[in-house]
Amino acid sequence: MKRIIFISMGVLIMALSGCNKYLDILPDDKPVLEDAFKDRFNAEKYLFTCYSALPNVANPDNTLGLTAGGDVVSDPRNMPGGNPANVPNTVLLFFNGNNAVRPYMNFWDGKNGASRNIWQGIRNCNVFLEHIKLEDGGPRDMDEMERAKWIAEVKTIKAYLNFYLFQLYGPIPIVDKVIPIAAKGEELDFHREPVDKVTDYIVNLLDEAIEALPTTAELDPSTEYGRFTKTIARSIKAKTLVLAASPIFNNNNYYTGFKDKRGIDLFPAGDSKQRWERALLACDEAVRSAEEDGNHLLITTDAGAGAIPDVNTTNISPETKAMVSLRQAVTSPWNPELIWATNEATRQLQRFSSMLSNSEWENIAGSGAPDIGQRHSPTLNIVESFYSSNGVPIEEDQEWETNGWYQNRYTTQLPDENHTKYFIKSGQETALLHHHRSLRFYASVGFDGGIWEGRSQQLSNPAFPNFMRHMGSGFKYGETYGYYPLSGYLAKKLTHLKTTYTATRVELVYERYSFPIIRLADLYLLLAESLNEAGGPGKTDSRGNNAYYYLDQIRQRSGMEGVVVSWAKYASPAFKSKPESQAGLRKIVQQERINELAFEGHYYYDVRRWLIGELVYNKPIMGWNKEGENKKDFFTLKVLVQPRFSMKDYLMPIETNTLLQNRNLVQNPGW
Numbered sequence: 199m200k201r202i203i204f205i206s207m208g209v210l211i212m213a214l215s216g217c218n219k220y221l222d223i224l225p226d227d228k229p230v231l232e233d234a235f236k237d238r239f240n241a242e243k244y245l246f247t248c249y250s251a252l253p254n255v256a257n258p259d260n261t262l263g264l265t266a267g268g269d270v271v272s273d274p275r276n277m278p279g280g281n282p283a284n285v286p287n288t289v290l291l292f293f294n295g296n297n298a299v300r301p302y303m304n305f306w307d308g309k310n311g312a313s314r315n316i317w318q319g320i321r322n323c324n325v326f327l328e329h330i331k332l333e334d335g336g337p338r339d340m341d342e343m344e345r346a347k348w349i350a351e352v353k354t355i356k357a358y359l360n361f362y363l364f365q366l367y368g369p370i371p372i373v374d375k376v377i378p379i380a381a382k383g384e385e386l387d388f389h390r391e392p393v394d395k396v397t398d399y400i401v402n403l404l405d406e407a408i409e410a411l412p413t414t415a416e417l418d419p420s421t422e423y424g425r426f427t428k429t430i431a432r433s434i435k436a437k438t439l440v441l442a443a444s445p446i447f448n449n450n451n452y453y454t455g456f457k458d459k460r461g462i463d464l465f466p467a468g469d470s471k472q473r474w475e476r477a478l479l480a481c482d483e484a485v486r487s488a489e490e491d492g493n494h495l496l497i498t499t500d501a502g503a504g505a506i507p508d509v510n511t512t513n514i515s516p517e518t519k520a521m522v523s524l525r526q527a528v529t530s531p532w533n534p535e536l537i538w539a540t541n542e543a544t545r546q547l548q549r550f551s552s553m554l555s556n557s558e559w560e561n562i563a564g565s566g567a568p569d570i571g572q573r574h575s576p577t578l579n580i581v582e583s584f585y586s587s588n589g590v591p592i593e594e595d596q597e598w599e600t601n602g603w604y605q606n607r608y609t610t611q612l613p614d615e616n617h618t619k620y621f622i623k624s625g626q627e628t629a630l631l632h633h634h635r636s637l638r639f640y641a642s643v644g645f646d647g648g649i650w651e652g653r654s655q656q657l658s659n660p661a662f663p664n665f666m667r668h669m670g671s672g673f674k675y676g677e678t679y680g681y682y683p684l685s686g687y688l689a690k691k692l693t694h695l696k697t698t699y700t701a702t703r704v705e706l707v708y709e710r711y712s713f714p715i716i717r718l719a720d721l722y723l724l725l726a727e728s729l730n731e732a733g734g735p736g737k738t739d740s741r742g743n744n745a746y747y748y749l750d751q752i753r754q755r756s757g758m759e760g761v762v763v764s765w766a767k768y769a770s771p772a773f774k775s776k777p778e779s780q781a782g783l784r785k786i787v788q789q790e791r792i793n794e795l796a797f798e799g800h801y802y803y804d805v806r807r808w809l810i811g812e813l814v815y816n817k818p819i820m821g822w823n824k825e826g827e828n829k830k831d832f833f834t835l836k837v838l839v840q841p842r843f844s845m846k847d848y849l850m851p852i853e854t855n856t857l858l859q860n861r862n863l864v865q866n867p868g869w
Contacts, residue, residue, distance in 0.1 A: 235329040238340040245348055248326055248355050251319025253305065253312075253362060255799060256542040256713035258550055258574055259286040260313045262303055262366075263799025266292045268819060269580040270797060271838055272550075272573045273684040287311025293839055298851040298869045305366060306852055316359050317373070323356035324376045350410035354426045354434065357403040361438050364396055365803055366850045368447070368866065369464040372399050387862040392464050397442040401480075404435040414491040429491050430538045432484040433716045439480045440724050443473035443731065444807035452845045458864050471732065478728035482739045485721050488537055493718045495755050496527040496535040505652040505695035517620045520757040521641035521651060522695065527719065528798065529694040529711040535719065539712035544692075548708045550574035550681075551692040551797075553650050553663035554699065562704045569699075569706040574692070575683035576643055576797065577838065578820040581631065582607075583792050584639035588768035589758035591789065596770045598634070607631040610833050613647075620657075622647050626664075627829050629822075638756045642796050644688035646822070646832065652695030663688065667827045684838055685821025689797040719794055722748040727787045734780040745783060752794055761786060806848050815843035844868065 234244050258264045258272075265272065265288035274285045274293050287310055291302035300310060308315020330336045330349060363370045371388035372395070391399075411428045441447070449469035456464055501509040501522050509518055527535045549571035554562070562570070586595040598604040607630050613622035621640050622628055626647030644650055646665045651657065665686045667673050673682060694709035714720075726745040729737045738744050750760040758764060761777050769776065776782035791804055805811050818837040826832030846868025857863050 231325065231329055232335060235336050238337045241326075241330060241337045241340070241348070244322075244326055245352065248319070248322050248352050251314060251316075251322055251359060252355065252540075253314045253316065254542060255540055255715055256544050256547055257313065258288070258547050260288065260303075260311055261799060262288060262291075263802045264547070264797070265289060265574075266303065267799075267802030267805065268292055268577065268815060268841065269792075269801040270574055270576050270689055271684050271819060271821075272575065273682070292841065295842055296847070296851055298854050298865065301851050301853055303850070304853055305363065306850075307856060316363050319359050320356055320373055321376065323352050323359070324374070326352045327356075328376055346410040347412065350407040350431075351426045353403045353407040354411065354431045357400045357407065357431075357438075358434050360396070360400050360403075361434060361441075364400065364438070365441055365807070367852065368849045369393055369458075370396055371863075372396065374399075387860045389458050389460060389462075389862045390464060390864065392462060393442065393447050393466055397438060400438050401435055404431045404438075407431050408435075424541075427491070429484065429487040429493070430716070432480070432487045433537055433721060436477065436480040436484040436721065436724055437716070439473070439477040440728060441807055443470075443477040443728070445809035446807045446848055448473050450809065453867060456867050459862055464864075474728055474731040478725070478732045478737075478739070481721065481725040481728045485718075485725050486740065488718055488721060492534060493537060494534050495718055495722075495751060496523055496530065496533050497755060498523045498526050502526065502652055502695035505654060506657050507654060508656040508658055515620070516757060517637060518651065518657065520637040520755065521620075523755055524638060524641040524794075525651075525691055525695060527717060528691060528714055529709075531710065531712045535717045536712060536714055537718060537721065538716040539714045541710075541712050544694075544711055544713055545706070545708055547574070547713070548693045548697050549706055551644075551689040552697055552699070552706065552708075553644050553688055553690070554669075554704065556664050556669050558699050558704055559669050561702060569704055570681050571706070572683050572688060573681045574689045574797075575685040575821070576687040576689055577685050578687075578822070578835070579814075579817075580792070580796065580801075581639075581643055581645075581687060583789060584642070584796075585636040585758070585789075585793060586768070587634045587636060589636060589753060589764040590769050590773070592631075592635075594765075594769050594773040594776070596768060599770055603630055603634060608833065608835060610829055621649055623649055629833050636756060636758065636793070638793050638796075641756070642689070642691040644690035646686060650690060652693075653698035654696065655698075665822075665824070666829075666832055667825055673825065682824060684824065686824055686832065687821070691797055714798060719752050720800070722752055723787065723791045723794065726790075727784075730780055730783045730787060735778060735783050745787065746777070749787065749790055752790065756794075809848065811843045811848060812845070815841045815847075 233240065235241050254261050255263070264270065265286065272289050274289055287302040296302055302310055303312050304310045305312040305314065305316050308318060327349060328334060330345060332338065360370065369390040369392055372391050373388060377386060408428050408431045411426055411431055414427050414429065417425065417427070447465065450465065453465035454467055458464055498519055499511055501514045501518060526533060549569065551574040552571050554572060582592065586592045586598055588595055588597060592598050592604055609630050610627045611630055612627050613624065613633065617633060618624040622632065628645065628647035632645050632648065644663045646663070648663060650663055665683060694711050697708040699706060725739065726748040729739060729745040735745060746761050753760065765774055765777050777786060788808060792801060805814050819839045819841065821836055821838045822832055823834040823836045826834060846866065849866040851869040852863060852865055857865060
């Protein structure tokens with residue numbers, strides 16, 4: 199089992215402060231730094247300082263991937279008392295768009311919603327690397343193998359921090375040493391470096407680190423779980439090279455000719471198949487490394503270890519196993535599918551994603567506002583992207599076309615026996631859109647009338663969400679507590695199977711879990727994408743597997759047939775051959791990522807690297823009418839927001855004041 203934990207012990211915060219002319223430059227205080235590295239004990243504290251620089255991934259209030267991608271929305275008024283001062287910057291970014299004067303989620307400078315100043319973290323890593331070696335005055339009471347491992351860990355942290363900036367801003371400066379306090383002028387005024395140079399720098403750091411990092415088996419389980427391994431470093435390398443090969447940086451004509459003040463082109467020109475070949479090799483190596491470490495796709499054996507009292511290993515149905523397995527792959531701590539995760543608190547995320555049943559809403563009076571959630575709300579747009587029960591898009595499914603389900607998907611009907619057993623509570627009229635859907639949909643999305651597995655409720659008599667006004671939409675208490683699902687949906691997948699509310703008073707009882715940053719399914723999908731981009735459907739990896747193989751492994755977990763079989767059997771005639779072409783398979787891979795990794799923080803970045811933001815965001819973001827007091831009114835389409843997205847929005851702006859402080863910097867295109 200892989201216990202990937204970001205160390206949460208108290209860390210030594212160095213007494214460093216300083217002038218920020220461009221990066222958050224800190225004074226090079228020699229006496230303090232010498233104390234920090236005088237022995238192994240203090241040096242380890244500084245190592246944990248470097249770990250603490252990693253940005254948050256599980257807090258919906260300050261994580262771009264969770265809240266700012268448009269796959270999930272929260273009403274900007276959706277705060278206690280509708281107080282606009284409490285609205286997270288992630289929400290404001292999506293609803294208002296960004297700006298260069300005071301950018302939302304400014305990770306470059308570490309402000310306006312950003313959880314970290316990334317440059318500060320890079321500087322901490324540079325300080326460590328310049329002082330940990332024995333010849334540089336590092337601790338004498340540690341052996342050289344351990345010293346080499348610590349150096350490798352910090353190089354991995356540094357590489358990831360650079361990657362984090364790279365995916366947000368594109369070309370970035372390369373700061374590979376500590377800047378002295380006395381530095382002036384050009385010593386502080388860094389230039390942004392070209393995409394290829396940044397990519398190579400990150401990859402080289404990781405290659406150096408991989409040599410000295412341990413495998414999972416080599417970790418001491420009593421003291422070292424949570425530290426970086428070879429597989430994590432290889433996975434970050436794979437993600438870096440996939441990003442560099444993706445359309446945002448590969449053959450993006452919008453960036454052609456964009457130069458810095460030295461006259462150097464910052465973006466590559468033309469389409470390079472070699473980029474995808476390089477990404478393919480890295481993805482192949484990362485998957486092989488993960489498999490050698492014992493990682494595998496999670497298939498549940500315990501149905502949530504008592505989360506569903508009347509379901510166990512002896513009677514669990516294939517449908518329940520498929521739905522529970524996907525949720526456990528995300529919310530089961532230290533499960534074998536996790537490659538890299540964080541032990542950040544998920545209470546806020548689970549509170550925002552959890553349901554309240556009708557009976558619980560009746561007990562809400564007197565409850566504390568901190569426990570009222572129901573605001574992390576998937577959009578109708580993303581709900582429609584989940585496959586049909588036949589494992590193909592609903593707009594491509596022959597059965598959906600023949601029966602008129604697609605054309606009438608917004609009308610309502612009562613569930614039949616096939617649906618009431620596992621998916622929709624008997625007698626609950628709900629949208630036709632919620633019928634005949636994939637098990638991944640039912641595992642991921644909480645919808646009006648839908649069964650919510652777990653919560654220590656028997657499946658035969660489950661608690662279930664009902665998002666009608668004065669019930670799940672929360673408008674009866676919304677002005678007091680400020681929380682309701684704007685679209686009429688909740689991100690069920692992000693709640694642990696045992697997370698629930700007390701029966702007599704609405705108090706959240708939540709189970710902690712390690713939120714995934716990278717899990718094996720993510721790597722399988724990146725490998726499938728790289729295979730197809732490097733050579734089409736027939737391209738194979740070092741094991742002789744093609745893209746279909748990895749897609750089918752993931753689909754099988756959710757009860758679907760293989761890609762080729764599903765389209766041949768169930769797709770309308772116009773789409774039956776879709777998996778056979780590189781372009782068709784590209785669309786399938788993208789939709790598989792959206793379905794499998796829904797709400798886990800990947801959508802924001804995938805839309806941008808695929809260069810499809812203008813297609814995704816320049817149409818209305820839809821949901822149901824949360825003010826509806828009956829089924830007919832509730833199931834009325836409503837425009838939640840009409841975002842505006844243009845080419846400039848693929849990369850974040852650098853704050854204007856930062857550009858004034860460093861005249862060598864150039865702003866991103868369009869800003």
